[in-house]
Amino acid sequence: MAVISSGFGGRRGASDTRLPPGQTLVDDWPVLTAGLTPDIGAHEWTFTITTETGAQHRWDWNALQDVGVEDIVTDIHCVTHWSKLDMAWRGVSLDRLFENVETSYDYVMVRSHGGYTTNLPLEDLLEGQAWIATEAEGEPLTDEHGGPARLLVPHLYFWKSAKWVREIRMMPSDEPGFWEQNGYHLRGDPWREERYW
Amino acid sequence: MTSPLRASWHVGRVARRRRETASAVRLELDVPTWPGNHAGSHLDVRLTASDGYQATRSYSVASSGETTRVILAVDELPTGEVSPYLVHQLAEGDELEVHGPLGRYFVWIPSESERSPVQLIAGGSGVVPLFAMAAAREHEADHAEFRLLYSVRTPQDVFFAKELSALSKTTVDIVYTRRSPPQSPRPPGRLTRESVAGFVFPSSVAPRIFVCGPTPFVETVAGWLVQLGHDPAQIRTERFGGSG
Numbered sequence: 001m002a003v004i005s006s007g008f009g010g011r012r013g014a015s016d017t018r019l020p021p022g023q024t025l026v027d028d029w030p031v032l033t034a035g036l037t038p039d040i041g042a043h044e045w046t047f048t049i050t051t052e053t054g055a056q057h058r059w060d061w062n063a064l065q066d067v068g069v070e071d072i073v074t075d076i077h078c079v080t081h082w083s084k085l086d087m088a089w090r091g092v093s094l095d096r097l098f099e100n101v102e103t104s105y106d107y108v109m110v111r112s113h114g115g116y117t118t119n120l121p122l123e124d125l126l127e128g129q130a131w132i133a134t135e136a137e138g139e140p141l142t143d144e145h146g147g148p149a150r151l152l153v154p155h156l157y158f159w160k161s162a163k164w165v166r167e168i169r170m171m172p173s174d175e176p177g178f179w180e181q182n183g184y185h186l187r188g189d190p191w192r193e194e195r196y197w
Numbered sequence: 198m199t200s201p202l203r204a205s206w207h208v209g210r211v212a213r214r215r216r217e218t219a220s221a222v223r224l225e226l227d228v229p230t231w232p233g234n235h236a237g238s239h240l241d242v243r244l245t246a247s248d249g250y251q252a253t254r255s256y257s258v259a260s261s262g263e264t265t266r267v268i269l270a271v272d273e274l275p276t277g278e279v280s281p282y283l284v285h286q287l288a289e290g291d292e293l294e295v296h297g298p299l300g301r302y303f304v305w306i307p308s309e310s311e312r313s314p315v316q317l318i319a320g321g322s323g324v325v326p327l328f329a330m331a332a333a334r335e336h337e338a339d340h341a342e343f344r345l346l347y348s349v350r351t352p353q354d355v356f357f358a359k360e361l362s363a364l365s366k367t368t369v370d371i372v373y374t375r376r377s378p379p380q381s382p383r384p385p386g387r388l389t390r391e392s393v394a395g396f397v398f399p400s401s402v403a404p405r406i407f408v409c410g411p412t413p414f415v416e417t418v419a420g421w422l423v424q425l426g427h428d429p430a431q432i433r434t435e436r437f438g439g440s441g
Binding site for chain 1: 204208241243244245246247249250251252253254255278282286287291292293294296299300301302412416419420423429430432433434436
């Protein structure tokens with residue numbers, strides 16, 4: 001049973017039905033980062049998928065562009081209670097990057113420059129649900145927002161969309177990443193308010 | 198309190214409220230089911246309107262340890278949704294829903310074996326979780342050396358002014374960006390890389406560093422620390438801004 005705060009009216013947006021519970025609409029784009037902001041140039045950036053056999057599938061910046069960049073319009077939801085609707089992104093679908101990857105493992109650990117990690121079930125990355133994003137709102141991703149490239153998994157809380165992504169490593173079982181070890185939920189579905197465990 | 202403290206929803210009652218600065222209020226909440234919290238952790242405050250509409254925001258906790266008296270210091274964001282209510286309308290005796298304790302990363306835990314010096318660097322109301330760490334340090338007889346560098350607009354904007362001046366185990370340096378106190382030897386001005394170098398522990402003693410404040414402040418200061426030779430792995434940051 002909720003405690004009613006008399007005199008509290010709140011500021012309600014017009015599009016409340018698109019906001020998951022406990023979220024508030026923002027117009028700007030807040031920054032949430034645990035440590036420092038790495039400075040990685042596109043020319044030195046690579047992205048690797050590593051499987052259980054040790055096989056590695058690697059793309060540098062140009063190879064990633066050649067896979068095919070697509071436009072994405074999506075809402076994003078941060079665990080710190082803000083949401084941003086109808087953001088325009090560009091990126092490469094993970095369906096394309098996983099096309100030739102053979103694995104029997106069901107989970108991944110995502111690794112970033114700077115040491116950040118986050119865990120996901122593989123099924124949350126496929127079927128048009130996830131991208132390696134390189135642009136947001138018509139501009140290349142800035143350092144503070146994860147440039148030159150970040151993971152984009154907009155149907156989960158945004159800490160899963162790892163900035164400065166460099167590797168996806170297949171895992172046989174679900175192991176907690178950085179924020180997950182620090183009290184955040186293993187999966188992070190905003191519609192179920194899977195914020196903390 | 199070495200084991201993880203499980204977060205859950207609690208109902209607290211405002212035991213005491215007082216003005217903290219011109220724009221901020223200090224709230225002391227009695228939360229009978231609160232399990233205690235590490236210094237530096239935060240909680241979510243959820244407000245519910247009479248028609249069921251809810252709004253939730255995160256706030257750092259200024260208190261720590263095994264206590265059910267939870268202290269917050271909330272700065273008003275004039276265009277915010279929750280902070281103006283907390284600063285102007287919430288009264289002593291009112292109930293409030295809180296979820297926590299949250300955060301196991303931006304915390305200082307006295308029982309950890311790590312004994313390297315601790316440097317705290319605050320911008321504005323970012324001092325709240327760092328004050329909790331310095332206050333926790335007071336209760337430890339034999340522990341790491343602490344310093345707090347606090348960047349704030351004017352003397353009237355200082356959070357926990359009385360408590361900071363009473364700290365015996367933390368060296369406190371306050372830098373005023375807009376207006377200094379009359380007797381101050383330093384003219385008002387923003388931090389620079391050189392002034393930061395003069396205030397903080399040198400990289401040669403490998404301090405652990407906690408930086409909290411608005412995003413531009415944290416980004417700028419953390420960048421200088423790396424340029425000054427500090428190990429990025431020793432620097433923990435917490436940013437705020439965007440939605441109050």
